[in-house]
Amino acid sequence: MATWTYSDWDEQTTNALRLARLLLHIHEVSDYLAGFQSQGAANLSGSRFASINDYLRDLRKERDALRDATGEGLTSGNAPFVQVRPKST
Numbered sequence: 001m002a003t004w005t006y007s008d009w010d011e012q013t014t015n016a017l018r019l020a021r022l023l024l025h026i027h028e029v030s031d032y033l034a035g036f037q038s039q040g041a042a043n044l045s046g047s048r049f050a051s052i053n054d055y056l057r058d059l060r061k062e063r064d065a066l067r068d069a070t071g072e073g074l075t076s077g078n079a080p081f082v083q084v085r086p087k088s089t
Helices: 015-039 046-070
Strands: none
Protein backbone atom coordinates (compact mmCIF):
# COMPACT_ATOMS: atom_id res chain seq x y z
CA MET A 1 0.00 0.00 0.00
CA ALA A 2 1.18 3.49 -0.81
CA THR A 3 2.29 5.88 1.87
CA TRP A 4 1.36 9.45 0.99
CA THR A 5 3.56 12.32 2.12
CA TYR A 6 1.11 15.11 1.29
CA SER A 7 -2.23 13.53 2.17
CA ASP A 8 -2.66 16.04 5.00
CA TRP A 9 -3.57 18.76 2.51
CA ASP A 10 -7.07 19.16 4.00
CA GLU A 11 -5.59 19.87 7.46
CA GLN A 12 -3.88 23.08 6.33
CA THR A 13 -5.14 26.35 7.82
CA THR A 14 -5.99 28.34 4.66
CA ASN A 15 -7.34 27.54 1.23
CA ALA A 16 -4.09 28.70 -0.36
CA LEU A 17 -2.06 26.33 1.83
CA ARG A 18 -4.53 23.51 1.20
CA LEU A 19 -4.25 24.07 -2.55
CA ALA A 20 -0.45 24.11 -2.50
CA ARG A 21 -0.32 20.89 -0.48
CA LEU A 22 -3.06 19.28 -2.58
CA LEU A 23 -1.12 19.95 -5.78
CA LEU A 24 1.84 18.10 -4.28
CA HIS A 25 -0.43 15.22 -3.27
CA ILE A 26 -1.92 15.01 -6.76
CA HIS A 27 1.58 14.74 -8.17
CA GLU A 28 2.57 11.95 -5.81
CA VAL A 29 -0.61 9.98 -6.54
CA SER A 30 -0.14 10.51 -10.29
CA ASP A 31 3.48 9.37 -10.06
CA TYR A 32 2.40 6.28 -8.12
CA LEU A 33 -0.14 5.36 -10.81
CA ALA A 34 2.37 6.02 -13.58
CA GLY A 35 4.82 3.70 -11.85
CA PHE A 36 2.17 1.02 -11.65
CA GLN A 37 1.34 1.38 -15.32
CA SER A 38 4.97 1.04 -16.32
CA GLN A 39 5.48 -2.06 -14.14
CA GLY A 40 2.22 -3.79 -14.99
CA ALA A 41 -0.26 -5.55 -12.77
CA ALA A 42 2.33 -7.49 -10.77
CA ASN A 43 2.48 -4.87 -8.02
CA LEU A 44 -1.11 -3.68 -7.81
CA SER A 45 -4.40 -5.40 -8.50
CA GLY A 46 -6.79 -3.98 -11.07
CA SER A 47 -9.35 -3.06 -8.45
CA ARG A 48 -6.70 -1.27 -6.36
CA PHE A 49 -5.58 0.63 -9.45
CA ALA A 50 -9.17 1.66 -10.18
CA SER A 51 -9.64 2.73 -6.56
CA ILE A 52 -6.54 4.94 -6.63
CA ASN A 53 -7.52 6.29 -10.03
CA ASP A 54 -10.95 7.25 -8.60
CA TYR A 55 -9.19 8.86 -5.65
CA LEU A 56 -7.08 10.90 -8.06
CA ARG A 57 -10.21 12.03 -9.90
CA ASP A 58 -11.72 13.17 -6.60
CA LEU A 59 -8.54 15.04 -5.69
CA ARG A 60 -8.69 16.90 -8.99
CA LYS A 61 -12.26 17.97 -8.22
CA GLU A 62 -11.07 19.27 -4.85
CA ARG A 63 -8.23 21.08 -6.65
CA ASP A 64 -10.69 22.81 -8.97
CA ALA A 65 -12.89 23.87 -6.05
CA LEU A 66 -9.90 25.24 -4.13
CA ARG A 67 -8.66 27.08 -7.21
CA ASP A 68 -12.05 28.74 -7.48
CA ALA A 69 -12.04 29.56 -3.76
CA THR A 70 -8.60 31.16 -3.98
CA GLY A 71 -9.28 32.99 -7.23
CA GLU A 72 -6.92 30.81 -9.24
CA GLY A 73 -9.56 28.81 -11.10
CA LEU A 74 -10.81 29.29 -14.61
CA THR A 75 -14.39 29.71 -13.37
CA SER A 76 -13.40 32.53 -11.03
CA GLY A 77 -13.07 35.07 -13.83
CA ASN A 78 -9.38 34.47 -14.46
CA ALA A 79 -9.93 32.45 -17.61
CA PRO A 80 -7.77 33.46 -20.53
CA PHE A 81 -9.63 35.63 -23.01
CA VAL A 82 -9.35 34.86 -26.67
CA GLN A 83 -11.21 36.93 -29.22
CA VAL A 84 -12.38 34.87 -32.16
CA ARG A 85 -13.11 36.47 -35.49
CA PRO A 86 -15.39 34.83 -38.03
CA LYS A 87 -13.56 33.19 -40.89
CA SER A 88 -13.59 35.28 -44.04
CA THR A 89 -15.00 33.48 -47.04
